[in-house]
Amino acid sequence: MAKLDFHIVNRIRAQVARLGDRAALRHQAAGQWLDISWREFGAQIHQLALALAGQGLKVQDKVAIFSNNMPRWTIADFATLYNRCVTVPIYPTNTPQQAAYILNDADVRVLFVGEQAQHDAALALADDCPQLERIVVMDESVVLADHPLVCHYRDFIDTYAPQADVAVLARRLDEIRMDDLLTLIYTSGTTGTPKGVMLDYANVASQIESHDQKLALDEGDTSLCFLPLSHVFERAWTFYVLHRGGINCYLSDTNQLKTALPAVKPNVMAAVPRVYEKIYSAVHDKVSRAPLHRKVMFTWAVNMGARMALARQECRPPSWLLQKSYNLADKLVLSKLRDLLGGNIKFMPCGGAKLDESIGRFFHAIGINVKLGYGMTETTATVSCWDDQCFNPDSIGMPMPGAEVKIGENNEILVRGPMVMRGYYNMPEETAKNFTADGFLKTGDAGHFDEHGNLFITDRIKELMKTSGGKYIAPQVIEGAIGKDHFIEQIAVIADTRKFVSALIVPCFETLEAHARELNIKYQDRLELIKHTQIIELIEKRVVELQKDLARFEQVKKFTLLPKAFSMDQGELTPTQKLRRKVIQDRYHQQIEEMYEESHKRSPRPH
Structure with missing residues (x-):
């Protein structure tokens, strides 16, 4: 594909035209999982994009999304991008004060909110954000306050889409550029003031290209979207799923993950280490209270799985006896453990923090291909990840194609490449401080490479x-x-x-x-x-x-x-x-x- 073909807006438009009535998005309504087709997805994006144009937004104006995961999160995101505007995600759990800081720093003109909690927070901050022109409520069940800025999603479209000049939107779609700013993602920060990370279309395109070389995600595969879309990990992963023609399944309440897994039966699912830790703990807790014969069978089965996983990691075929033993272990125990995750997992990207080695080994032993990755908001997520085979499970994998990684002073991991951010919004000094003289991003993590090129993190320098x-x-x-x-x-x-x-x-x-x-x-x-x-x-x-x-x-x-x-x-x-x-x-x-x-x-x- 030519570079502009990897522009995420062009990818979505191409999939809408190609996949038509096939499912693009899946969501829950009244206890049922319902599909939105690619054709309907495209139509809803176009409608909302017209409304944003009719509202008077100009190229590179800022639009914020303050919501839990839902299809309209992604629809609002792409409607913003269709206008060559910039999406500014805000965590749905942010306080009004935290959200107001982001809205003012980014000079946001339109704010999409999800549920009642975000609606109420938006009302609490509205008077402190003089540049804010409209608050659009995406959940139809929200009770709206009597406020001049607030309107329901459908009313926003009905009011402003007819006012739009269709030719203006068409021209914007024709004039899209790889160096347009795509998003400002404000780092949550364990300390200090949030910083707006500037990512452009070239950053996202480079990740799409590199992931195409590393992952086997097929058209029609389902991905359970439950990490917050306001975080770079789930959002970039959603872009990739849609680029591949997969089905993105939205879970707005993470407390429902346990019941959603057997219902959705996802093929892939981005998750943070805490999810794996909880599953690992729950399994071992149950085993600890099981009869002795079940404990023995569990230990034997996981051991067989671990030996099989080691053979794969070392790129050697298993012995005849190991293969037969593994087949029996899989039938009796391991397949039932995989059913806890729906039973159809092909692989699971894992990021956001370091995964304990023993937990990573356990999931590979039971046949779940956890693909641990390392990255940050400033690198549009992934810098390195585990391969399907021949990887060291104690490492954080090998660098992704296009990522140039080296070890600098104090053993700091440094990254350069097309996935690295443009800088921090309105913070030139902070930007300069976080790059070396030769253009490498300082990650703040200390680490080293082994003789095979595997990257290891030893500690967090700043912590x-x-x-x-x-x-x-x-x-x-x-x-x-x-x-x-x-x-x-x-x-x-x-x-x-x-x-x-x-x-x-x-x-x-x-x-x-x-x-x-x-x-x-x-x-x-x-x-x-x-x-x-x-x-x-x-x-x-x-x-x-x-x-x-x-x-x-x-x-x-x-x-x-x-x-x-x-x-x-x-x-x-x-x-x-x-x-x-x-x-x-x-x-x-x-x-x-x-x-x-x-x-x-x-x-x-x-x-």
């Missing part, structure tokens, strides 16, 4: 903690080691300027409460449960075991159990589930200080 004894601690490594346990839901490591490593731990209460019932432990509430001696000793024992492979100075010496999970609502997590460490440390200051007081009566002290 390294230094103990008072001068030892550097990578908290993610410790959190990854301990957090995979099925009794542990969340963990935040504390170490900076401290004499030893401690942690705040949120137990998995579903598992813990079931265990308490088995032990006949009586308690009034969760706070009383986590103070029970047997519960503290259980977690202590597990923490000791889980971190035995860490250096002594990295090991958690004391921990505090918390009765309530870290949440986005409280500002403790970013929308991509990363810890906001400063918020957590401020909120739990007293509990942290108690762990470092010599006089504290009892804190578990794993060695």
